[in-house]
Amino acid sequence: MNQLVIVGAGPAGLSAAIAAAKNGVNVTVIDEFMKPGGRLLGQLHEESNGIWWNGVDEATNLFNEAIEFHIQFQFETSVHHVKKHSNHWDIQTDKGMFKSQALLVATGAAEHSIPLPGWTLPGVMSIGAAQVMANVHHVKPGHHGIIIGINVLSIAIARELKLAGVQLESIVLPSCNLLNKEASQPGVVFQKLAKLAHLAPSPLFKMGGFLTNKLSFLEKLVVRSFPKNGLKAWGIPIQIRRAVIEILGEEKVEGVKVADITPSGVIMKGTEKIIDVDFVCIAGGLYPLTELIGVTACPFKFIPSLGGHVPVHNEQMQTPVEKLYVAGNITGIESAKVAKAQGKVAGLSVAHDLHYLQDHNAIDDAVQHVKKMRDHALIQFHPDINKGRNELNGASITN
Structure with a gap:
């Protein structure tokens, strides 16, 4: 024994x-x-x-x-x-x-997953799976991808994927549904990111996070004025005002449909567009x-x-x-x-x-x-x- x-x-x-x-x-x-x-x-x-x-x-x-x-x-x-x-x-x-x-x-x-249309297509994976593929098995998860879900884990692994030579379109939010309300709210996501401002790769990020942590009234202002195209970390756009509505493809991932969202996470009609990608990482925490x-x-x-x-x-x-x-x-x-x-x-x-x-x-x-x-x-x-x-x-x- x-x-x-x-x-x-x-x-x-x-x-x-x-x-x-x-x-x-x-x-x-x-x-x-x-x-x-x-x-x-x-x-x-x-x-x-x-x-x-x-x-x-x-x-x-x-x-x-x-x-x-x-x-x-x-x-x-x-x-x-x-x-x-x-x-x-x-x-x-x-x-x-x-x-x-x-x-x-x-x-x-x-890992939590984030269910949304198209999430069962081949080429959709958790952010942790992409990390293991790249860093453990030395296999790229794809050539050009996008990450759905903005949190400390997705941002950290995004940099690892970039170091592995993987091209990432951006890190965006999921569209809102009953199972991912917090993860789809720009204000909630930004509040969590602000707590991690000391880890930011640029002085602009650090200063913005510091100010919003000290002056809470700035938080809503920053979220409202956050650029639709996002701010870049290690060359990867982080877009808290853009969400993926659907993952597209017939037999594998071929693209995603994204749209701009309001500060409260509501899809802005008429802003939808399709982005070509060959893999999708889901980061639900x-x-x-x-x-x-x-x-x-x-x-x-x-x-x-x-x-x-x-x-x-x-x-x-x-x-x-x-x-x-x-x-x-x-x-x-x-x-x-x-x-x-x-x-x-x-x-x-x-x-x-x-x-x-x-x-x-x-x-x-x-x-x-x-x-x-x-x-x-x-x-x-x-x-x-x-x-x-x-x-x-x-x-x-x-x-």
Whole structure:
């Protein structure tokens, strides 16, 4: 029997495995992909200090360290059920049953989609899929595309695609429907972008974001006067006053129909036009991938600033279910560095609960490191992340 099974070999899972194994815990990591790293494998961006964050290198370094501590890996293995017994967990996979004293779920996040006419055509994909194609498999998703959905994820990946030599027409909004009201509202989108002004690639963006954050009355004025053709970031037009009405094509993507929209997101009749593209990326944002932990007795709490429903847990990454732990984006959408730091906390908590941990200050130090990583994160997916974390940490944990 394993002492710890971790589901997910992303930054949280790998970091947790290393922390636990360093303290003598026998660890097995299960992941459905063919190699370790999770979302790290697609990440490539420049830090504020000018140093490039290369997710492939980060994943390789973590995996090599894990191998040094004799951690076992089961790749290309899907977990479809887990069951708690009095003194162990059964983890059912398509490669057989694993048994473990403790279970850590680090399954990460999935992408929301944005349904609109034509979205099932070949050539339409999530922004994350395009990122994986370009940065992991080194295959261009197409020659000339457009991104639907303006958020921190779409803008970050748009730059990665540009670095990969992919031509992007623009980043635009989806037309409004019942399922994407917030994502289609120029005012709401601009408000979120303004919170990220410190990441803007030009002084004009930075100054505009700074002023609107300080002087809220400017927000409506800026949205009303925002150029229809958008403002460019890394040469890519960001158009908060233009929306895609329909994706066009017979057997594959051949173009999109776009139209100008009012500050409240209403289509302006007579402004429709067709743009030729051969692929479309949809960026609806991320949500915690919680289906597996949903089959346990772990309770959930709905916290919008964390991405939706998240499993109840404390700062030590323990859930109310004995010997069940979580780490990474399943606990709320944040950066890979935060996920990595959370993984270390979870691994140390497992080692402590299994009576292996000798340094009793280690967990407290690791928890403080998580907070430091959060406060200094280059990208925050929601401006109220700390509020959400405080709300979640107020939940009662009884082991």
